Amino acid sequence: MLRRRARRGQGVVQAVDDPLDAAQERRVRAVLALGGVPQADLPDGVQQVRLRLLERAAGGREAPRDVSAWAAVVASNLAMDWHRAKRRQERLGERLAALRQPAHASDEESSVLSLAVARGLDGLPDAQRQVLVLRFYADLSVRGIAEELGIPEGTVKSRLHSAVRALRTRLHEDEVV
Numbered sequence: 001m002l003r004r005r006a007r008r009g010q011g012v013v014q015a016v017d018d019p020l021d022a023a024q025e026r027r028v029r030a031v032l033a034l035g036g037v038p039q040a041d042l043p044d045g046v047q048q049v050r051l052r053l054l055e056r057a058a059g060g061r062e063a064p065r066d067v068s069a070w071a072a073v074v075a076s077n078l079a080m081d082w083h084r085a086k087r088r089q090e091r092l093g094e095r096l097a098a099l100r101q102p103a104h105a106s107d108e109e110s111s112v113l114s115l116a117v118a119r120g121l122d123g124l125p126d127a128q129r130q131v132l133v134l135r136f137y138a139d140l141s142v143r144g145i146a147e148e149l150g151i152p153e154g155t156v157k158s159r160l161h162s163a164v165r166a167l168r169t170r171l172h173e174d175e176v177v
């Protein structure tokens with residue numbers, strides 16, 4: 001027994017057969033739930049099974065002999081995909097957290113270094129500070145800096161070299177590094 005749903009398409013109401021009956025939908029929900037998919041995500045999982053069944057029919061392939069068994073297998077695969085995606089998101093979160101917190105320096109050391117660098121930058125001539133900020137904070141290449149400022153690449157390299165040397169000297173004098 002197929003349920004029929006009305007769908008609007010260009011002003012015309014068409015009848016569309018629901019590929020899953022109520023019993024099959026309950027089975028899909030059960031397989032997803034037993035597979036560890038949260039309750040809130042079950043309706044999306046059921047829709048994914050419907051979509052795959054409709055795509056199969058639209059692709060010219062015949063319907064599976066046992067739609068209920070086929071839907072259960074698809075639901076099981078969706079549950080595994082859900083867990084893989086969750087693990088991927090967790091790993092991404094861990095990697096992003098690791099990027100935010102350098103492993104070699106404590107928060108206090110980082111703060112002291114940041115303040116010392118900021119003071120060192122303030123002590124540089126404007127031209128040197130400008131190329132240093134564009135290179136290391138804006139992550140522009142030497143060529144990109146030269147194009148932005150309208151100066152030769154050699155000038156950018158020279159200013160960078162002088163700025164890094166002056167900043168390094170200042171940090172050593174302040175006994176920060």
